[in-house]
Amino acid sequence: MKPAPFRYHAPKTIEEAVETLAEVAGDDGRVLAGGQSLVPIMAFRLAKPAHLVDINGVEALRRLAIDGDKLSIGACVRHAAFHKPVVDGPLGRLLAKVVRHIAHYPIRTRGTFCGSIAHADPASEWCLVAAALDAEMVARSAGGTRTIAARDFFQGIMTTALNENELLTEVRLPILPADTYCGFYEFNRRAGDFAIAMALANYRLQDGKMVEPRVAVGGAEPLPRRIAEAERALAGQAPGKPAFEAAAEAAAKVVEPLDDAITSAEYRRDLVRTVTRRALEQASP
């Protein structure tokens, strides 16, 4: 239960961090942010990185700010930063609700938003938020910066579009209009445990009908994603039981759930129906 030996690097600037990463990435170098997923994996020796690039000393990565119509979340912003709403309106309230489902308090004081996105565990709440809201991921390497859309970023279980020499410096979430109705529902067996299925839904109203609906499901499939079939079941309908149930049914029908010894695919499919409906009920006017 002790991590294997590694060389430790503690850069002070983003430039220094990506230059170090460029040097060590080919030699199994990894970025260390909050360490709440990486260090347990190292304790089990499932990962034995030869180098760790610890970004906790990079002041510029602690930035959490509103840039126009986006909320920018730097790589060292910890989960606990979201316990109280960080922005007025539905987005701040949504993040404050979701963060309570992430592990436990002492994990949230260390773990980071961006670390969770880069780790891409299928059960990650922040990955679901990123997929549902079409977040932008900012990846930086010694060669330059690129922005990756959420739909291209998540590629499978713990697999993302990030190259090994790239540092996820920031994630940008769209600030939701004040009249957005939002709901989030997660199911797991114990407080703080990984989600077996969860859903995030939001929409706005125009003449009493739902417009711009978004429904995303996480935990059930290898990666979190928006479910177009469920969104189509909502668009143009009045919010309420018939539309919500139709969307939940559509989501349950199209997901391709994970299947393991403890939780069968059929059970997860059932849960997708339930969590989608409950997320929508929470989003009721």
Next chain:
Amino acid sequence: MIEKREITLTINGRKYDVRVDPRRTLVDTIRDDCGQTGTHIGCEHGVCGACTVLLDGEPVRSCLMFAVQAEGRQIRTVEGLANGNELHPLQQAFIDNHGLQCGFCTPGFLMLATGVLEREPDISDEDLLDVLSSNLCRCTGYQNIIKAVRAAAVTMREKARATPGATR
């Protein structure tokens, strides 16, 4: 061969100069290099919370940090709670409310609760339950721990009112 690093840790206000491998966890360093064995090691992968310490006032799992990351930070452990022979209100409340049996998880629970009550003296019951779900106890069934922390919260609030400006 990876070189050891010379670091200085500050634990309960006292400085410790140690030489450690980068891979050495904070909890191993606190116990084995600094001799402060009040902090316990349980699961070593962040699940049980026995190793919870305060880092700049915030509860963290010391098995999920490397010692080299804690340089320059204020670390507080269970040894720093009592003031001489006078127990911290949380320690006294755990005794009074039978909040421990075997005692293995107790240092972790004490530091978790200390960090949270110092930050949020008027924490709601709902939030307190959420916080206390962080750590594992296999003896008490949790109810007496919850009772103890609630009782200590009252004592700590009264103490704070009696001595304005005191932090603990």
